[in-house]
Structure formats: structure tokens, C-alpha cells
Amino acid sequence: MAEEIATTAQVSTNLPEEVRHELFSVQTNRLYRAVGAKHDVDSAKIGELGSLTFQLLQHRFPASEYIAQIAKALEVTEEQARAIALDVVVDVLIRFDKDLPHIDFKQLVRGWNTQMDGVALQTADEFTHAYVASIPGDVTERQKQRLEVVLDDVAEHKVEHDAAKARLMRSEKVGGLGLDAGLAGAVLDRFEKEIGEKVFEEKVELAEELDLKKKKVVQPSVPHKPRIDAFTDEDAKEIERVKAEKAAALAHEPIKSVEDVVKLICSGKMFSFENPVLIERCQKIIDSRVRGVRDARAMRSQMERAVAKGGMGISGRQLAEMVQAVEAAVREYEAHGEGMMMKGRAAHKQMRAAKLEHRAGREQREQTDLDARFEKMTGKKVVADASVPGAIESSDQDLTVDVGAIRSAAKGAQAAKPRVKKSIKKPGRIQDIKVGKRLVGPTQELARLTITDFRRLSKDPMQAGTKIQDKIDLLENRGYEMKVKGIQAWRESPLNRMYITLTERAVLGGVTIQEALEESQQAEGESLTDEELQVVMKLNAALRF
Incomplete structure (x- = not known):
């Protein structure tokens, strides 16, 4: 048998070297054995099946006699030989479709079996789709699609086993299935065992599509636009508009209150x-x-x-x-408040400096007038301030005073009568007695809290109760003793006394507190409302020490 294969190989000069090498490879031998095992063929006759297939590719006999040759060599029926021939073409020879253009394997199969539905001429994605669809269990459509993509790459030998396993172990948030290592490996092992050495039909593009790809697509020419490098008025307006929008988005009026x-x-x-x-x-x-x-x-x-x-x-x-x-x-x-304070201080300093400057000028003018009068009365020049000792210039040789000049100056001074301004009398007005406000601490404020004060805190009784609770919390920040004083002040407040009076009436009268509240509203007029009563009750329950 080996001599027959060797002799055939020497004659087959018309087959490509790669095809001849692949036909006698270990992988092809496994495919032949898988086909023989599928149809219960004696393993000793697998070599004859390979030899007949090799002779078919060399056109040693017509393709129509291939089935009869198999039936004779393997000693099987014609139906079994037909099934073996179909499996050989699909599992072994279909991968040489491109390398052997003179043989149309699909037409060959159609000639052997007009029922193409029974022939497993499937592409990898078709086989994977059918395999995933047959998986039992509660699997979502998204999980099926992701599993089909991974298994399709495995069937087409695009990814290795470990890479496909890693893709199945990814989280569902990043396109995986979230499987653990054991389950992902089991899924791949089962799929690889299912496909075995199966060879899938390769996707061949149509001739029309290839012709379209070869044709060069010519884009329509775009009319040339003149390039303008000058800065136009429209550009300036656009820049100003963008600046205004940015300024409005980033800036706002200063916060003043x-x-x-x-x-x-x-x-x-x-x-x-x-x-x-x-x-x-x-x-x-x-x-x-x-x-x-x-x-x-x-x-x-x-x-x-x-x-x-x-x-x-x-x-x-x-x-x-x-x-x-x-x-x-x-x-x-x-x-902003600190800036306003700094501006106020600067303005105050500037005003004060102006006042001092005005006062100094006025004093200078008054001093000048006094010096002029003194010089007129005494006839002596003042060289410095009169308050300074030795300011009056004098001489040891002339210590006499001109009495006549003094008298004439005195008479002139008496002749000048002072001008008296008429005083403008303003009518007196009565001022009300105003008592200054006394500072009240939080404990005193709680102790004096009335129902009117409570309602002034907020229109919502719940919000007013929250404010009272906040006051107690602020006192607690200053120490536990202050919290105790605050709670005691609340208990002594008129508002809480009103609540205590209501509870006493309810207990002594044997009625509910709601009935006592209604009686109080009818008798006194101003009393707690239902919501205010609930808030005061919650405050008394919360304010404990």
C-alpha cells in the first residue's frame, strides 16, 4: 500500500507542492480516520481511501466513478460509499478549494447528492450559531451573542484557547460573560471537542464585489475657495461676543448682603x-x-x-x-465684607487727614492775624511763636515802649464793634423716652418663649421646633452644663407651661388632650393648634438630660 502511494506521488506533478504535502500530513490522516470511524470502516483500509482521493485529484478516473471505487475498495454498499465520499469532500478536501481551481468541489457534491440540505457545508459562524442555539438552560440573548462571537473566533482559529477563556471570564460590564475559570475552560473544551478536526467553508466574496473594490472611486472635485488671511469686522464682533458670554458665565455682581x-x-x-x-x-x-x-x-x-x-x-x-x-x-x-471694611478705613483716614490739614491752615491764618496785630501795636516783628520764650525780638539798648502808639491802637480796637449774629431760634421738641435694648442670651430667650414668639420663629411649627432644637444643640457645644440650663429654661417657658396646663386639665378632667385643647381654644381664644401641640410634645420627648 505504501508503495502504491509513493508511486502515485511521483506521477502527480500537476498538484501544487503545498497540497501534496498537506494530503500526506498527520492532520489529513486523522481526518481520514475520523471519517472511517464515523462509517465503521476497517482502519487497515484507510490508506486505500486516501489513495483513491489522491487519484481523484489527479483525474486518474472520472469523479462519477469515485463512489464506486470506494465501495469496491472498502467493501461497503453504494449508499455507505456515497456518504463516505461526501464526508471526505466536506471534511478533507474543501479546504483546498482555492489551491485547486480546476476542481469545483461544490458541483462535485451536487452531482453525488442533489439534496444539499443533508450536506454539512457550513461556515464557521453558521455552525457556531446552531451550536449556541442548542445550548439548554436559561441564557439571555445578550449572553448567547457574546458566547457566539467568542466561539466563532475559536472555530476560525483567530484566538487561542487561553485568550478565549480570558474573554469568557471578563465581567459583563466590559463585554464578557463573568464565568469562573473552571466553567469557562469546560465550555471551550466541549466546543473544541465538538468541532474536532472539522474544516469549515471559507467565505468567498462574489466576483461582482471584487470588481467593485478594484475600481477606483473618484471623489467629486470641490470648488476652490479663496483663502482670506485678513482680520475682518465679523471676526472682531465674534470675538467680542464670545468674551461677553464667557464674562457673563464666569462673573456675577459682588455679594453685598x-x-x-x-x-x-x-x-x-x-x-x-x-x-x-x-x-x-x-x-x-x-x-x-x-x-x-x-x-x-x-x-x-x-x-x-x-x-x-x-x-x-x-x-x-x-x-x-x-x-x-x-x-x-x-x-x-x-x-467682600473685609474689602468693604478696608475701603471704609481708608476713607476714614483720608477724611481725618483732610480735617487735620484744614485745622492746621486755620490755625496758621489765625496766628498770622495775631502777629500782624502785635506788630501794629508794639512796632516789633514776631519771628517765632509767641508761646515760645524769647520769641519777641528785643534789644538791650532800647527797652522803652511807645505809649502813644499803644493808646492809638487801643482806641482803634475800641472803635471796632463786634458783629453779633442773630441766633436762629428753633422750636423745642419733645423726645420720647427710649429704653435701650438689653442683650438676651439663649437660655433667657428660651425661658421667655411665648406662643407668639414661637409663631414668629416660623410659619411652619415643625421648622420652629427645629430652631429650638438647634439652640439646644448650640448650647451643648459649649458644654453639658449649658445644655442642662437650656432644657431647664425651655421647661420654664410660658409655651411649655401652656402645654403642661393642658395635660393637667386632661388628666384631672378624665378627657383626652385633644378635647382639653378644644376646650382651651374655645375658652381662652389664643391657644396651641394641633400641629403646634404635636411639635411641643416631640420637643419635650427629645429634650432630656
């Missing part, structure tokens, strides 16, 4: 809320931060607090960005 700060901050997108209650709470929290009632930590805590407890229920990144925006606006407001 607390209201401006609150308005600027709340105009941002992150501070917009659909609930009007949250909008009001946000404005009040920011207002307290700008005025210094709360620091940044207390403001953040109040924003994080639940909505039911008087907060805003904000957390995470939104909270951090809101706190950062508020702190930036507060720093800008404080910097």
Missing part, C-alpha cells in the same frame, strides 16, 4: 426642589450659615436630617457638592 448670598446659592440647579417646604428649609439653613448661627458641620448635619425631623434628607455626592457651593459663597461674601 446675606439675602444676595442666599439668592445666589438657591439659584443653582442642585438647590432646586419641587417641594416648597424643602425650598423654604433650604433657604433658612443657608441663611443661618451665612449669618454665622451654624457652622459648616451643623449645616451639613441639618441637611442630612430626615425630612420628617425637619431636615432635607440629602446625602452622598449631592450633599457634598451643596456644602461645597455654600462654603464657597460664604467665603466670597466674607472676603
